[in-house]
Amino acid sequence: MPMFRRIQVSLVAATAVIAGLATPALAQSGCELKIGSMGPMSGGGAQWGLAMDGAARMAAAEVNAEGGLKVGDRKCHVTVVAYDSKYTADGAAAGSNALAAEGIHFIIGPVGAPEATGIKPILGRNQQIAWNGSYAKDAVTTRYPLMFHLGPGPGGWADSVIKEALKHWKIQSVALIAPNDQGGTDIVTVDEVAYKDNGVKTTSEYYQRGTTNFAPIITRVLATNPDAVDTASSPPGDAGVIVKQLRLAGFKGPIGRNGGPGTEEILRVSGGMDVLKDFYWYAGPPDTPEARVIDADYKKLLGKDQTFGASLWGDLPGARMTLKAISVAGTIDDVQKVAEVLRHLPVDDPNLGKGVWSGQKQFGIAQELMYPFGVGIIKDGKEVGVTRVEPKL
Amino acid sequence: MHQFLEAAIIGVGLGAQYALLALGFTLIFGILGVVNFAHGGFYMLGGYVAYTCVAGLGLAYPLAVVVAMLATAALGWLFELLLIEPLIDDHLATLMLSLGLYLIISTVVLAIFGPISMEFAFPVTGSFHAGSVYLPRENLIVLAVCLVAIACLWLVLFRTDLGRALRALADDRAVGMAQGLRPRLLFPLAFALATGLAGLTGALVTPILSLAPGVGEPVLATSFLTVILGGLGSLGGAALAAFIVGLVEAYTSVYFGGSIGALVLFVMVLLLLVFRPTGLLGRDVRGA
Numbered sequence: 001m002p003m004f005r006r007i008q009v010s011l012v013a014a015t016a017v018i019a020g021l022a023t024p025a026l027a028q029s030g031c032e033l034k035i036g037s038m039g040p041m042s043g044g045g046a047q048w049g050l051a052m053d054g055a056a057r058m059a060a061a062e063v064n065a066e067g068g069l070k071v072g073d074r075k076c077h078v079t080v081v082a083y084d085s086k087y088t089a090d091g092a093a094a095g096s097n098a099l100a101a102e103g104i105h106f107i108i109g110p111v112g113a114p115e116a117t118g119i120k121p122i123l124g125r126n127q128q129i130a131w132n133g134s135y136a137k138d139a140v141t142t143r144y145p146l147m148f149h150l151g152p153g154p155g156g157w158a159d160s161v162i163k164e165a166l167k168h169w170k171i172q173s174v175a176l177i178a179p180n181d182q183g184g185t186d187i188v189t190v191d192e193v194a195y196k197d198n199g200v201k202t203t204s205e206y207y208q209r210g211t212t213n214f215a216p217i218i219t220r221v222l223a224t225n226p227d228a229v230d231t232a233s234s235p236p237g238d239a240g241v242i243v244k245q246l247r248l249a250g251f252k253g254p255i256g257r258n259g260g261p262g263t264e265e266i267l268r269v270s271g272g273m274d275v276l277k278d279f280y281w282y283a284g285p286p287d288t289p290e291a292r293v294i295d296a297d298y299k300k301l302l303g304k305d306q307t308f309g310a311s312l313w314g315d316l317p318g319a320r321m322t323l324k325a326i327s328v329a330g331t332i333d334d335v336q337k338v339a340e341v342l343r344h345l346p347v348d349d350p351n352l353g354k355g356v357w358s359g360q361k362q363f364g365i366a367q368e369l370m371y372p373f374g375v376g377i378i379k380d381g382k383e384v385g386v387t388r389v390e391p392k393l
Numbered sequence: 394m395h396q397f398l399e400a401a402i403i404g405v406g407l408g409a410q411y412a413l414l415a416l417g418f419t420l421i422f423g424i425l426g427v428v429n430f431a432h433g434g435f436y437m438l439g440g441y442v443a444y445t446c447v448a449g450l451g452l453a454y455p456l457a458v459v460v461a462m463l464a465t466a467a468l469g470w471l472f473e474l475l476l477i478e479p480l481i482d483d484h485l486a487t488l489m490l491s492l493g494l495y496l497i498i499s500t501v502v503l504a505i506f507g508p509i510s511m512e513f514a515f516p517v518t519g520s521f522h523a524g525s526v527y528l529p530r531e532n533l534i535v536l537a538v539c540l541v542a543i544a545c546l547w548l549v550l551f552r553t554d555l556g557r558a559l560r561a562l563a564d565d566r567a568v569g570m571a572q573g574l575r576p577r578l579l580f581p582l583a584f585a586l587a588t589g590l591a592g593l594t595g596a597l598v599t600p601i602l603s604l605a606p607g608v609g610e611p612v613l614a615t616s617f618l619t620v621i622l623g624g625l626g627s628l629g630g631a632a633l634a635a636f637i638v639g640l641v642e643a644y645t646s647v648y649f650g651g652s653i654g655a656l657v658l659f660v661m662v663l664l665l666l667v668f669r670p671t672g673l674l675g676r677d678v679r680g681a
Contacts, residue, residue: 216400219403
């Protein structure tokens, strides 16, 4: 080998050795953990998607305020990348791929049943853990073990909501209104069973997502002369229009929401308490002083008020537990190891209190977080309050 | 029986709203030969301008509606003059430009107002009831304004020199120009007229339904469906089709449910395209 060539090879080798030695030090000082947030961040269900994003950002801000997330001997700065999956299966699948392209293995979201259906099959391929907040009948399954569920779903609370409503109103029949996709039909099916178990007759009416004027559907619904109408999992924006048009049509009975939270937006769109009048709903985590600390901390950490209500409270434990599992597992790359740690973490949130890993009975896999939840009642245009219900397996 | 009457009332109300939107959409295609994908964006913008006037500036709602109509007309005029006009004969370019404008409008609205629905209520509430049949007062007012606007548009197009000039350009631009008509002056006016109608509809309808980013998308779909049914470029066809669409939507939804209602409309358009591709009152060839 000529002299010049030997010198060249030696220089390259020396550079490689120096680079190899320097890499851990660089990684240690510049560790960045990107996590994803996903859900509908525009349109009728935006409040839910933005709550999911807010939860991810708050959990990240909490650990960053402590100097970063401890992973092995490193402290990692956590950043959040948001993806608007638009409440669709293809949106969530595309979101999973887009986040994977950025090296993201942990997703707080998606929100809806169609999104959960779209993302589940590709989580394994993309090596990602996701937390869906959907009310799908198969929100988690043994087939897709990297999917976790921010519970409870309607199977966990519909019975309690209906029982509470029956204490305030005489309801012998109910008409349920929901979108005609999986985000509507899955929930209505569960709600129907819960109503029937409580002796209430049901009729169901589905609409095409994107419907803006519900007047014809309301005419059809009112022809069945129901005692109550339940907006089920209709997005809050749609539910607000439904409430407004029901009242304009002269419907005076109670209106229920055995679906996701969103009462603030329903109030805003429908025209306020005087229009809403009599209303019962699944309120998510109960409004307690401890839960309200989340709002104060959110403002302190992120510099603005949280406007997502109890949705953020319900999503936050999933984000916190994911970061905790990463820290305990000591890796940001070995997703299987993080998932295994996550499954065995105790369910005890600093703000929401003790909960349980549920889901074994309904889904065959205990990957559903369940905390105490509330059932809200508005009667004669006045908020009666939110009744606390303890989680049960 | 009350369901039948109720469906008719709802259908006519929907038809009038669809007519205002479809007339604007078809006006732009008929005169300029441009498929305006930003039409739903102007509807949404009309709603947000009216909301800002009422909630932010404290204007009375009727004045806010007028401001919304003028603002969307002004934006439409500028858009046509500055961006569409230089590329007026390139159909693909104008289509992409209008699609781009819709995305810009949506993003700006999202950035300024956020993704959630606004608290924007119609100033008149309540319903007239006759037995089981009801008629919301707000719908009655919107219907009346829509019908007046349609009548005004008809007067402008068929009883004024401006209307004659616009229709002449739509029939045959080359001959119209040879007669001294100036497309560079008239096309932006036609565009402004159409986008002003979309803005007016948005300002009228969003308070009785909801106002959020994305409300323009179903509007564009309905407008497109209506003008295809009526015949692209045909003003009479668009008005007729709008009321047919409104009534079909109302009756099918009332009697067969919301899912079937949406399906029937698309099947109807599909069948029409097979058996009468020019639409109900469309022509074979556009002159412009």
